[in-house]
Amino acid sequence: MSVRVGVVVFPGSNCDTDTLWGLERAGAEPIALWHEEADLRGVAAVVLPGGFAYGDYLRAGVIARFSPVMRAVSAFAADGGLVLGICNGFQVLAEAGLVPGALLRNRSLRFVCREVVLRPARLDAPFTREIPAGRLLRMPIAHGEGCYYADEATLDSLEESGQAWLHYAAADGTIAAEADNAANPNGSLRGIAGVMNAAGTVAGLMPHPERAAEAILGSDDGLLILRSLVSSAAERVAAGRPAAVTTR
């Protein structure tokens, strides 16, 4: 039995179709969730896709935060539901305070679109459990505002707890320092490419797993993350965890 996973569509989302397709390849029954609906239609997990929600006006992700669907997603997350934010979806999660930190303008001031190497910090999370030990991941990034920022104390605790679950790395797996322009595409502090909440149920990442979900695209490493999410969601459904309820 396949598990139902929702992909939120904001005005300005542009990776929603790819994400629906990637989730299907990962074994899910994906459905689109319109931003004006506060009903998650019984999904077992939610993905916020990339794009420019509400034009990225004011700050990337901030206006999306106040949409009806995000009220439902916040309630779902507060109840322990699995939520993954990709690129602009990560920015939405950060603005909503569902994951720690903020995403600043890239240090180079350029929109960067290229493949990066990623090193997972932990393989026990709902978003990483299908990744083989020691495996580095290759997938594309495409963003202008992906420079991860949090204060020093927060960074320390994120690293220690493994909430900083994904780092930009060199080809040999060395984590990319802020000034390592070759491996760290946006100047993210401590090379952080993805963070999750303390409970390990809500995660964001700047790279695009759905754009690396089939070998013909140059890499299918992104499937490992999507499959992790789908198998975690399926396991929760099998264990009798109620999926998202309809809220009014």
Added chain:
Amino acid sequence: MSIPGPAAASFRFAVNVTPKEGILDPQGRAVEQSLPHLGVTGVGRVRVGRRVELTVEAPDEAAARTVVERLAAELLSNPLIEQYGIELLGGASSIATGQ
């Protein structure tokens, strides 16, 4: 003869949002790095922010300011990385048009 309703006035505010001290500001740095091309020296610590102007209808200035404070803190700025200042541009009775 009509009886005047509850007094409500319009107040025009500006909210100035800037990156907090110590937060990387690549835009400010880019502006700063362009200054030598203009032949300008002796200018530093450039920080680029955003200014939002808005009109609030409220019984008095204090009530209007409360609304602006909330918008500034919850929507117009991200308290992790930005700070804001509120300026009253024009008050009372009629909507001030910016000069």
